[in-house]
Amino acid sequence: MKVTILGNNSALPAFGRHPTSQAVTLYGEVILIDCGEGTQNQMQRFGIRWRSVHHIFISHLHGDHYFGLPGLITSMSLLGRTSPLFIYGPASLQGIIDSILGVSETELSYPLQFCPLPAAADVLVDNAYFKLTSFPVEHRIQCFGLLIEKKTRGRRILPDRCKENNIPPEAFESLKAGNDYVSETGEVIANGLVTEEGPQPKKYAYCADTRYTESYLEVIKGADAIYHESTYLKSDEKKAVDRFHSTAEHAAKIALRSEAKMLYLGHYSSKYKDLEPFEEEARQIFPNSHLTVEGIGYDI
Amino acid sequence: MKVTILGNNSALPAFGRHPTSQAVTLYGEVILIDCGEGTQNQMQRFGIRWRSVHHIFISHLHGDHYFGLPGLITSMSLLGRTSPLFIYGPASLQGIIDSILGVSETELSYPLQFCPLPAAADVLVDNAYFKLTSFPVEHRIQCFGLLIEKKTRGRRILPDRCKENNIPPEAFESLKAGNDYVSETGEVIANGLVTEEGPQPKKYAYCADTRYTESYLEVIKGADAIYHESTYLKSDEKKAVDRFHSTAEHAAKIALRSEAKMLYLGHYSSKYKDLEPFEEEARQIFPNSHLTVEGIGYDI
Numbered sequence: 001m002k003v004t005i006l007g008n009n010s011a012l013p014a015f016g017r018h019p020t021s022q023a024v025t026l027y028g029e030v031i032l033i034d035c036g037e038g039t040q041n042q043m044q045r046f047g048i049r050w051r052s053v054h055h056i057f058i059s060h061l062h063g064d065h066y067f068g069l070p071g072l073i074t075s076m077s078l079l080g081r082t083s084p085l086f087i088y089g090p091a092s093l094q095g096i097i098d099s100i101l102g103v104s105e106t107e108l109s110y111p112l113q114f115c116p117l118p119a120a121a122d123v124l125v126d127n128a129y130f131k132l133t134s135f136p137v138e139h140r141i142q143c144f145g146l147l148i149e150k151k152t153r154g155r156r157i158l159p160d161r162c163k164e165n166n167i168p169p170e171a172f173e174s175l176k177a178g179n180d181y182v183s184e185t186g187e188v189i190a191n192g193l194v195t196e197e198g199p200q201p202k203k204y205a206y207c208a209d210t211r212y213t214e215s216y217l218e219v220i221k222g223a224d225a226i227y228h229e230s231t232y233l234k235s236d237e238k239k240a241v242d243r244f245h246s247t248a249e250h251a252a253k254i255a256l257r258s259e260a261k262m263l264y265l266g267h268y269s270s271k272y273k274d275l276e277p278f279e280e281e282a283r284q285i286f287p288n289s290h291l292t293v294e295g296i297g298y299d300i
Numbered sequence: 301m302k303v304t305i306l307g308n309n310s311a312l313p314a315f316g317r318h319p320t321s322q323a324v325t326l327y328g329e330v331i332l333i334d335c336g337e338g339t340q341n342q343m344q345r346f347g348i349r350w351r352s353v354h355h356i357f358i359s360h361l362h363g364d365h366y367f368g369l370p371g372l373i374t375s376m377s378l379l380g381r382t383s384p385l386f387i388y389g390p391a392s393l394q395g396i397i398d399s400i401l402g403v404s405e406t407e408l409s410y411p412l413q414f415c416p417l418p419a420a421a422d423v424l425v426d427n428a429y430f431k432l433t434s435f436p437v438e439h440r441i442q443c444f445g446l447l448i449e450k451k452t453r454g455r456r457i458l459p460d461r462c463k464e465n466n467i468p469p470e471a472f473e474s475l476k477a478g479n480d481y482v483s484e485t486g487e488v489i490a491n492g493l494v495t496e497e498g499p500q501p502k503k504y505a506y507c508a509d510t511r512y513t514e515s516y517l518e519v520i521k522g523a524d525a526i527y528h529e530s531t532y533l534k535s536d537e538k539k540a541v542d543r544f545h546s547t548a549e550h551a552a553k554i555a556l557r558s559e560a561k562m563l564y565l566g567h568y569s570s571k572y573k574d575l576e577p578f579e580e581e582a583r584q585i586f587p588n589s590h591l592t593v594e595g596i597g598y599d600i
Contacts, residue, residue, distance in 0.1 A: 011374070011375070011378055012375055012378055012379070013340065013341055013344070013375075037337055037338060037340075037367075037368065037371040038337060038338045038341065040313065040337075041313055041338065044313070061403040061404050062404050063370055063371055063374045063400070063404060064371075067337075067367070067370050067371045068337065070363055070367050071319075071337040071363055071364075071367045074311070074363045075311070075312055075313075078311055078312055079312070090403070092399075092403045093403075095399060096396070096399050096400060096403065099392075099395060099396050099399060100363070100396060103361040103390070103392045103393075103396065103441075104361050104362050104363060104441060105440070105441050140405070141403075141404060141405050
């Protein structure tokens with residue numbers, strides 16, 4: 001699972017930083033989290049293919065988290081997309097999308113399925129490859145976080161070894177599940193000889209925009225990595241609280257208390273040019289804290 | 301009057317080209333024409349200050365002409381704008397703006413006045429400095445062009461010469477109007493001694509998006525410069541007609557028949573990387589035809 005940062009700034013574009021968007025890649029699929037203005041350009045720039053995107057999650061309806069969505073969905077249509085696109089967001093996003101498509105008399109070339117986010121923490125998608133769970137956070141307007149759980153696909157088949165041992169493809173599912181192979185003549189071939197350890201399950205939690213709250217600690221507990229917004233430094237803590245945002249220290253406390261293995265920071269206020277102090281403040285509390293940089297893909 | 305091109309591509313961003321936007325500067329004021337996604341970034345990049353923008357014209361509601369508007373108007377508010385902003389556009393734009401501000405519970409820091417465009421050619425603004433006239437063009441959905449007429453401000457005062465001749469500032473308005481100065485003692489000072497020729501009136505017409513139509517030739521007649529969309533080359537004329545767009549040749553015919561002095565081309569389809577053929581095709585019919593390039597400010 002890889003998280004590519006397409007935008008890591010807060011509301012106003014500044015210092016070459018863009019509004020929020022992240023592309024989470026797993027099993028060749030991209031889950032897009034938020035879609036600030038210019039996201040389609042950032043995708044082009046950093047090699048995120050729209051064809052791989054089937055799920056878009058919009059955390060809330062402040063413009064810096066979704067003003068790039070109308071452009072992306074219409075571009076996909078102009079480019080002839082046919083596969084369905086699922087958009088998860090606050091309920092009133094649907095009316096806005098409908099109006100925008102309506103006034104331009106646009107009929108999309110593909111089915112767009114809008115799924116309003118449930119008020120309480122709940123599962124949005126649960127398939128063989130991943131599970132998506134949204135949960136409410138605390139912002140000035142209704143806002144949600146997202147937990148992405150990448151599933152294991154069992155043990156990985158070693159095709160050459162299977163061939164050497166005359167194991168037919170019909171037996172692969174059983175091998176993936178960890179069973180030994182028993183041939184028609186009763187010969188047993190140990191699983192470990194013809195498979196290796198497969199991809200591990202992983203958990204990534206996206207927590208933005210929110211003020212400090214422990215309300216969702218249980219949902220994201222033990223994540224391999226969390227991204228938590230850190231709009232301000234500690235010197236601006238009052239501003240953070242008043243505006244329903246967090247400081248780097250708040251983010252670090254959430255990482256610590258949710259027993260995360262790694263913390264990524266972002267959604268920096270446009271007042272800060274130099275970002276190093278964010279990392280420094282967070283590391284005082286949670287040493288494995290890291291600034292995010294646009295265009296970098298972080299392996300989870 | 302200067303026209304700075306912020307975006308000159310058609311719907312899909314391509315080859316580093318952006319969706320439509322132009323900033324027309326006159327008397328220190330900026331009139332923004334269309335506002336595709338990313339316009340606020342292009343303004344920053346090319347030094348167009350939002351504080352100078354008081355009038356925004358949106359030609360029609362295809363996304364590549366207005367998806368940057370919500371971001372721009374909210375950024376202006378975050379930056380503390382207080383002066384009124386006038387937006388002229390198709391009537392249904394108002395509902396979209398209201399929804400977007402409503403769901404984010406945004407109260408703008410400044411008054412936003414929305415003015416629906418009239419169905420027939422009509423004057424939108426007429427002040428001491430300029431006059432704006434919109435006119436219908438022919439596109440797949442309702443769409444409008446814009447004529448900007450920069451007014452003369454009379455003759456330009458030469459302050460040093462006035463001082464030498466003891467002419468008080470109270471007399472300047474009369475001098476600007478071209479009158480000689482007559483002192484209290486009856487001495488006559490010729491206007492030409494203490495003034496010089498002032499800024500000339502200019503006309504700039506923006507014609508996009510539209511298929512070839514002569515319906516508005518009278519409105520734009522004799523413009524110092526027109527911008528006319530040229531989405532396609534002649535080899536794609538059928539496509540242009542089917543999609544209510546124009547070719548470079550169509551644009552040149554409008555320039556010729558409206559007796560324009562200069563033609564600027566833009567809104568290039570993303571299928572073309574090389575744009576030289578647009579200029580070549582247009583010049584066959586109207587020699588003073590020019591490609592537009594993003595970031596360049598064209599003096600009208």
